[in-house]
Amino acid sequence: xxxxxxxxxxxxxxxxxxxxxxxxxxxxxxxxxxxxxxxxxxxxxxxxxxxxxxxxxxxxxxxxxxxxxxxxxxxxxxxxxxxxxxxxxxxxxxxxxxxxxxxxxxxxxxxxxxxxxxxxxx
Amino acid sequence: xxxxxxxxxxxxxxxxxxxxxxxxxxxxxxxxxxxxxxxxxxxxxxxxxxxxxxxxxxxxxxxxxxxxxxxxxxxxxxxxxxxxxxxxxxxxxxxxxxxxxxxxxxxxxxxxxxxxxxxxxxxxxxxxxxxxxxxxxxxxxxxxxxxxxxxxxxxxxxxxxxxxxxxxxxxxxxxxxxxxxxxxxxxxxxxxxxxxxxxxxxxxxxxxxxxxxxxxxxxxxxxxxxxxxxxxxxxxxxxxxxxxxxxxxxxxxxxxxxxxxxxxxxxxxxxxxxxxxxxxxxxxxxxxxxxxxxxxxxxxxxxxxxxxxxxxxxxxxxxxxxxxxxxxxxxxxxxxxxxxxxxxxxxxxxxxxxxxxxxxxxxxxxxxxxxxxxxxxxxxxxxxxxxxxxxxxxxxxxxxxxxxxxxxxxxxxxxxxxxxxxxxxxxxxxxxxxxxxxxxxxxxxxxxxxxxxxxxx
Numbered sequence: 001x002x003x004x005x006x007x008x009x010x011x012x013x014x015x016x017x018x019x020x021x022x023x024x025x026x027x028x029x030x031x032x033x034x035x036x037x038x039x040x041x042x043x044x045x046x047x048x049x050x051x052x053x054x055x056x057x058x059x060x061x062x063x064x065x066x067x068x069x070x071x072x073x074x075x076x077x078x079x080x081x082x083x084x085x086x087x088x089x090x091x092x093x094x095x096x097x098x099x100x101x102x103x104x105x106x107x108x109x110x111x112x113x114x115x116x117x118x119x120x121x122x
Numbered sequence: 123x124x125x126x127x128x129x130x131x132x133x134x135x136x137x138x139x140x141x142x143x144x145x146x147x148x149x150x151x152x153x154x155x156x157x158x159x160x161x162x163x164x165x166x167x168x169x170x171x172x173x174x175x176x177x178x179x180x181x182x183x184x185x186x187x188x189x190x191x192x193x194x195x196x197x198x199x200x201x202x203x204x205x206x207x208x209x210x211x212x213x214x215x216x217x218x219x220x221x222x223x224x225x226x227x228x229x230x231x232x233x234x235x236x237x238x239x240x241x242x243x244x245x246x247x248x249x250x251x252x253x254x255x256x257x258x259x260x261x262x263x264x265x266x267x268x269x270x271x272x273x274x275x276x277x278x279x280x281x282x283x284x285x286x287x288x289x290x291x292x293x294x295x296x297x298x299x300x301x302x303x304x305x306x307x308x309x310x311x312x313x314x315x316x317x318x319x320x321x322x323x324x325x326x327x328x329x330x331x332x333x334x335x336x337x338x339x340x341x342x343x344x345x346x347x348x349x350x351x352x353x354x355x356x357x358x359x360x361x362x363x364x365x366x367x368x369x370x371x372x373x374x375x376x377x378x379x380x381x382x383x384x385x386x387x388x389x390x391x392x393x394x395x396x397x398x399x400x401x402x403x404x405x406x407x408x409x410x411x412x413x414x415x416x417x418x419x420x421x422x423x424x425x426x427x428x429x430x431x432x433x434x435x436x437x438x439x440x441x442x443x444x445x446x447x448x449x450x451x452x453x454x455x456x457x458x459x460x461x462x463x464x465x466x467x468x469x470x471x472x473x474x475x476x477x478x479x480x481x482x483x484x485x486x487x488x489x490x491x492x493x494x495x496x497x498x499x500x501x502x503x504x505x506x507x508x509x510x511x512x513x514x515x516x517x518x519x520x521x522x523x524x525x526x527x528x529x530x531x532x533x534x535x536x537x538x539x540x541x542x543x544x545x546x547x548x549x550x551x552x553x554x555x556x557x558x559x560x561x562x563x564x565x566x567x568x569x570x571x572x573x574x575x576x577x578x579x
Contacts, residue, residue: 013298017273021277024281106265107269108272109277112273
């Protein structure tokens with residue numbers, strides 16, 4: 001079994017597509033779809049990589065990322081952020097929050113796969 | 123303002139325009155060329171017959187010579203000159219310019235007015251694109267669906283020997299997403315097609331919700347009483363053409379479910395009896411029925427007109443953002459412009475569960491006096507040491523005189539005083555506004571921006 005990727009995204013068909021792409025590439029994928037308890041899920045699973053949407057119900061991806069970076073155990077977790085807001089200020093906000101890689105929607109599957117492989121060796 | 127001291131200058135300009143020499147004009151009006159020369163250099167004041175003869179000879183109205191260009195035209199030129207900074211404008215020659223070239227002057231004034239108007243429209247559109255939450259949400263929705271379609275389509279094309287069950291699943295996903303994309307794109311087109319400020323088209327899910335509720339007069343007989351086992355809410359929404367977007371349907375579904383729940387706690391027959399006994403007093407009715415007041419506030423806004431004929435309601439969340447409004451004549455509510463901070467609706471947010479009642483009246487010509495009753499509640503599950511989000515409700519009942527007022531209200535008069543915008547010790551209604559931008563109330567401590575009607579702050 002490959003390394004663990006946790007996908008936190010509220011769009012079910014994007015989750016399904018990412019799950020399929022990464023699973024076929026040998027990653028063990030787990031998913032979650034809201035921001036309310038995202039931090040608890042990250043703490044419980046301690047994945048090797050987190051793919052995090054920005055606009056989530058309950059809590060924004062920026063806030064979740066901020067908490068991750070301040071956390072003792074998962075503070076160094078690689079985080080790939082996905083967002084439909086690709087403006088410069090959004091990218092800068094993600095960088096200030098400590099994002100490892102930032103990707104604007106819509107993205108291609110190969111871009112996503114390359115980004116995941118570059119952040120964590122499978 | 124026309125300058126009578128330059129009548130001679132105007133005569134000279136008109137003579138030159140007419141292509142006459144000084145001696146020719148002097149001959150026509152039967153005066154000497156030297157006298158006309160003195161007149162044209164403003165060294166002789168003229169009036170009466172000579173002015174009339176000169177006007178006739180120059181084929182203009184006497185007022186054109188005596189008063190010069192119209193004051194409005196001069197003022198328009200002054201405004202056009204003030205609106206630009208890049209060139210030095212010879213403002214001391216405005217009247218001369220307007221008098222000699224009235225056509226060009228009108229063209230310039232009209233052009234400047236049009237530029238001003240278009241700049242305003244551009245600013246409105248820019249604000250709308252940059253800060254409109256509905257537009258941002260719609261674009262996010264479209265981009266998310268496009269992402270799902272793109273990823274799924276790539277999987278279908280690029281994955282060799284994809285298992286049939288996966289193929290079927292992804293085909294279904296693409297079909298679903300393409301339908302959502304169609305709805306999202308159509309909604310965006312409808313929204314962007316509507317001119318700013320235009321009321322001709324329904325623009326946002328909130329607007330759709332309010333239009334839907336208004337089309338039912340905010341009352342749903344099938345949700346009253348025992349609604350049985352079927353999903354009555356879904357049945358109401360099934361053929362509702364006004365609700366064109368999923369978001370509006372979701373909002374409407376939430377409102378109707380709350381309506382249904384409230385109707386179980388405060389049935390129509392009991393509400394009708396209580397309104398007849400206590401008048402439009404939600405706290406007295408709640409006490410009589412033994413239920414929480416906030417349920418009665420909501421129920422009162424949804425009663426049929428034969429039970430309570432004129433009632434408005436405004437609902438906001440903890441941020442003060444208006445969530446729903448049932449309009450009532452004489453009280454303007456603008457969701458886009460931001461509301462008056464003096465409304466009891468916002469006072470109630472600070473003290474959940476404590477009802478407020480006060481007489482209010484909006485500034486403006488068509489305003490009426492209302493009994494405004496407000497209450498707020500915590501929403502969502504209670505959490506220790508956290509205030510939690512709140513929702514505030516303000517009922518508006520027109521003040522129609524003692525015979526329409528509950529008897530016990532005269533004994534316990536409504537709250538007044540500076541905190542409600544009124545004067546201490548008076549029983550006059552508190553004066554509130556619609557929105558600061560269009561409120562002329564002078565010296566208002568709650569003002570957050572200057573009024574467009576007169577100087578604010």
